[in-house]
Amino acid sequence: MGQKLVIVESPAKAKTIKKYLGSNFIVEASMGHIRDLPKSQLGVDVENGYNPKYITIRGKGDLLDKLKKAAKKSERVYLATDPDREGEAISWHLAKALDIQSDTPCRIEFNEITKNAVKNAIKNPRKINEGLVDAQQARRILDRLVGYEISPILWKKVKWGLSAGRVQSVALKLICDREEEILNFVPKEFWTIESELKKKKDKQNFKVKLSGYMGKKIEIDNGEQCNRIISELEQNEFKVKLVKKGSKLKNPLPPFTTSTLQQDANRKLNFSTKKTMSLAQQLYEGVEIKGKGSVGLITYMRTDSVRISEEAQKNAADFILSSYGSEYLPKTPRIYKGKKSAQDAHEAIRPTYTELTPAELKESLAPDMLKLYTLIWNRFIASQMASCILDTTSVEIVNGDYLFKTSGSKVKFDGFMKVYEYTNEEEENSINIPELEEGEVLEKKKIDGIQHFTQPPSRFNEASLVKMLEENGIGRPSTYAPIITTILERKYVERDKKNLVPTELGKIVNTIMCEYFKGIVDVDFTAELENRLDNIEDGKEKWQKIVDDFYIPLKESIEIAEKEINKITIEDKVSDIACDKCGRMMVIKQGRFGEFLACPGYPECKNTKAIVEELNVSCPKCGGKVVVKRSKKGKKFFGCENYPNCDFVSWFEPTDKKCEKCGNLVVIKYSKAKGNYFVCSNPECKHEVEK
Structure with a gap:
């Protein structure tokens, strides 16, 4: 038999799948998308049917060459990207790049990475689903048109570097509207x-x-x-x-969907939506378990379904019977009904192996990963138990x-x-x-x-915002975390403890969006657009028609906004540090790698300074203070405040502890299995120290 090639997104997923396949299978990772719209231009031909211009993502050329060579040597190529729109689009781009014909059954998918699921998928390949690809392409093009057409207006009228997002703008409006309600509230x-x-x-x-x-x-x-x-x-x-x-x-409550997992992890574990999805992705793709190798521990984590397979239900029943007794089993297995809008393409989020209890995995999982797995495992088992x-x-x-x-x-x-x-x-x-x-x-x-x-309504936290987005049909399971991450990173919203509060900048951007781009920030309009994207997936509508219906009024709004919006000046926050060149009090500005100090006398005085974050640790070489620094690429490292006179530097956070074996500095490192741990900085010693 000839060589067969399986392509997945990540090395972790590749490692887990590899152990279920024979020696004649090669498993490679595409590292996510290999092609996308160019960053330097719109990349959408609005005059000719909104045709997208895809290019190989910068830095992916060598990887693509490697995949092409592997595909040429293989008698069969299987595209095993994630089982959703985004995964289907990645497979479509891979098929185009590797010259796989559109009618070739090359696509395989599985809801869980287990031996049975992988083997069954290999036996049942299908053609790439053009409906799924078109739905993803429509979303990508709509988002690009909003981002690249509205953002320049914000640059000219408000502040360079700002950007607008289609769904994020709706989330920002919800947060700003809630803040307005709170401010205008009259207690009774x-x-x-x-x-x-x-x-x-x-x-x-x-x-x-x-x-x-x-x-x-x-x-x-x-x-x-x-x-x-x-x-x-x-x-x-x-x-x-x-x-x-x-x-x-x-x-009991039904097993988790993406939304309910994010809400529960936020309430009970204080995890952000971004952190929850990152940990869930690792649990799905595979984690090294002692004595078992790399194991996918949960089913696919982007889902709005509460359905579970009969096999999973039986396994849960067997576990409950043996662990808790017959009185803890309901008379008939529990079947949960999802919302009418649920896609139901996948199961709910559940453990792939019921017998792998949180106690069994305590030694193998990092603390936060164990917490999330415990939450998922407990909720699933409880969902199948007696009232x-x-x-x-x-x-x-x-x-x-x-x-x-x-x-x-x-x-x-x-x-x-x-x-x-x-x-x-x-x-x-x-x-x-x-x-x-x-x-x-x-x-x-x-x-x-x-x-x-009477009390005003509460501010949104991440859990309540996700709930509101889901209830209003804004976004889909895959988008809740990116929506919140984006508005926080853009500084439109900030956290006050767990609450999400609009910044002055966020309020200004929201006012512009509400006045000139009402359709984009309208909750009902956005929900209807999501439904139309679903129609593309089901073959009921053409993606070009939906993009056209959206873009024509958008273009008109842009022309009006460019003429009518006056320049808005945002005052910089003044620091308590004087400029050492001209004496003015320096202001805090936002740069590519975070905040920095700048002289307000620009362009006469161009003095800038980094905002120094000090650790409560002395430099092991000269006794000065250790400070947090950034490399040219923005990566955090630690160095002495007395540089260049002192050359102490470390990629890992130093502590005030000394290694009891060799006397060298102890630093904090991180691994998936251990979480944060203390270890000697001497590469020849590597002695671990108790926290």
Whole structure:
């Protein structure tokens, strides 16, 4: 048999797949896209059907030559890029570059990187799906037209280097609109009344809340009204009117989609969407596991489906039965229904091997990777477990014509909660209620009137923004993380703790976009465009028609904006450092590699300085301070403040520790398996030191 070539995107994926294939298979990585639109020009022929001009990505020439040589030596080429639009487009570009005919069944895909999935994919190659490719191409061209046509306006009118993005602009608008709501919010006063009661001869107090008066819901607008009600309550006794006991089933949540994984990882692990997707990508492509080699640990992480395979469901059931017992298995396997808009091309995100528990992988995974895997594993196993059973109690207590209510619940059977817990608002407010009897008179400990003010809506954090984007049909699972990353990197939005807050620059850009490019920032319009991209994928619409419908009004808006927008000046933030050449206070500017200091007297004074970040570590050579520096390519390194008089330099962050074996400096390194770890900087020693 002749040689066969399999091309994937990444070396990690190549390594995992290689071990499942025979010796006559070569597995190579394309390192993502090999062709794209040029950066130096629009690259779209708007006069001739929006034909894209693709070029080999800079720096990929040698890699492409290598792939061409390998393809020529092979009797069969399989394109095994990711199972989505982007992956299909990468395969299409590879097929073009390697002269693979369009009717050749060369495309293979798998939702999980396991032996069975890979072998089955090799047995069932298909042609490249032109619908998927056209949908990706339409998105790419639309984004290019927005970015390259609107950005120059922002350069001329606001600040050089700014850029506009099609979907990112909608996300920025949501954040700016929320900020506007918060600023314009007028708090409204209201009061609530709570009473602390107890059974006679009982030590335990419990709280009840006033909810009604004479059979109607009560609203208390001010302190005077509140005090009047309290004085009436003080004169009467509290009597139990109704005690209702029951039980309630609490069902598990479905396994993760991209959106729910990003939200949960942000809430529970404090991971950014970018970090979550980076870790999930590694878990999908393969991680070195002791005694097993490179193993793909989860299914494909870009999905909006909650469906799982019958095989995975059976494996989960077997695991639950053997680990927890039959009472933890539901009577019938759980089937979850996704939203109508869900693509459902892939399964939900789940572990590929149920038996590889987080405990089993503790020694093999870096701490953060283990945390994310644990979250995915727990949620999947819980999704296939029996419901939690809650004993519930709701109580009504009367005082004259006033009605008080309270409720509580206790776990009777934990079910899926043994593995994965979540609480709703009702459960969070649940209290312990003693055994009460109807007609029983209760002892009053105190009655409190509590003043409240209505609260403005909360600022978005990454979790709530992803939820909003998904609910409004903006973007797709693959785009949530890049959307948030982009608006943060462009300095349109900044983090305040976990909240996303628009900057002054972000507000200015949003105002321009809202005034002159209403269609682009309109939520409904963007969602409809996403639906039309789906139509391209399904063969219901031609991509050129959709681009044309978008571009014609965009061109008109650009012409109006160029004429009408006046120059906007953004004041630079003034530092507390004086220019050592002319004495003016230096200002903070944004450069290619971050912030730097510049003299405001430019062009008369062209003095600039780096903003020095100091470590609390002394230079091992001269005792000076160690500072963070950047190479010409922007890579971070560490050096002595006394350079060039002292030549100490390190690519790894130095610490104030000394190696106990050889006395050299200890630095911080990182690996996927260990995370951050402390090691001797002497290459001949390499002794690891405890944190």
